[in-house]
Amino acid sequence: MSDKIISPFFGQHNHAHCTQEALEQAEVSCAGKGLKLTALRKEVLTIVWQTHKPVGAYDVLEELRTRGHKPSPPTAYRALDFLVHAKLIHRLASLNAYIGCPAPDEGHQGQFLICTQCKSVAEIEDLRIIKAIDATAASTGFNANRQSIEITGLCGACESQT
Amino acid sequence: MSDKIISPFFGQHNHAHCTQEALEQAEVSCAGKGLKLTALRKEVLTIVWQTHKPVGAYDVLEELRTRGHKPSPPTAYRALDFLVHAKLIHRLASLNAYIGCPAPDEGHQGQFLICTQCKSVAEIEDLRIIKAIDATAASTGFNANRQSIEITGLCGACESQT
DNA sequence: CACCTTTTTGTTATAGTATTACATAACAGT
DNA sequence: ACTGTTATGTAATACTATAACAAAAAGGTG
Structure with a gap:
């Protein structure tokens, strides 16, 4: 079979486990590439991974606020841009939104x-x-x-x- | 060969002819589907067809202004939406821009x-x-x-x- | 034609998405 | 500690898109 589903396909799964694995992979991946997964970036990554639904930049901002930050747009966009470049998340152009990438190292x-x-x-x-x-x-x-x-x-x- | 290039592939061509053909096809296509290609919509279609580069909604607005209209954003968006639904143009999500479709009737x-x-x-x-x-x-x-x-x-x- | 209905266009305001520019702070290497 | 670099904070603004309502144009019917 030449196609591969690399994220849980609209099915039930242990999402806490799913998210945790993504975070651990992210740590490893960044360490390997010499990229700095700072506290802020990690928090944004966690937010993106809260669901398998795409998350907008202003959703991220909102969520950061509920976590005690007082961010303005560049804070979210910069973290999201970093995560995109680190191949930890994808941007969905048709939705102006972001989603976690379950297989960051597969190129x-x-x-x-x-x-x-x-x-x-x-x-x-x-x-x-x-x-x-x-x-x-x-x-x-x-x-x-x-x-x-x-x-x-x-x-x-x-x-x-x- | 299973792939087909349906727009001039980055090559030279008689663009005036190219545009005119698109406009004529649009007339026929709309007539066939009972859609009304009004003067405004046709003008917007012409603007989109001025190049093979994608054109943003506010580019269209600007161009409409140079042609004597005094449009506000909904004017452009409505015409563009009509043209998209009529399959006369496409919207490129990754660029927030529009481009003429050279083969509107091929589904x-x-x-x-x-x-x-x-x-x-x-x-x-x-x-x-x-x-x-x-x-x-x-x-x-x-x-x-x-x-x-x-x-x-x-x-x-x-x-x-x- | 006169009337009514539907569709299109005009207009104002506002919502949603993203970036620029500059200031401050944290970090890494010497 | 000093310095250059990277990351984050902050304010302002640019860019993209839609909502809501008004006016006008187009089409159908008696």
């Missing part, structure tokens, strides 16, 4: 299934898509360096509730 | 190659990508209804100028 690009009903997002890695894009790039001389693939629809659970 | 989804250097955008339709997405959807129970595929990089021309 994958973002491919997302976004449920319009329950708002959950699953990240996938489909080698056929990557290959197809590479092939098109090669055939046209286009030198691709980033792909943003965002597919919206209804997840199985929401579909069956109709 | 395709948007797949775009975006050159970060010259800002040109080419639209492609790669059946392998579509099939790969359908396959993933089928295998997970996800019911996809819209895809947004935006690939950024350097086009051949800009690459060779390096």
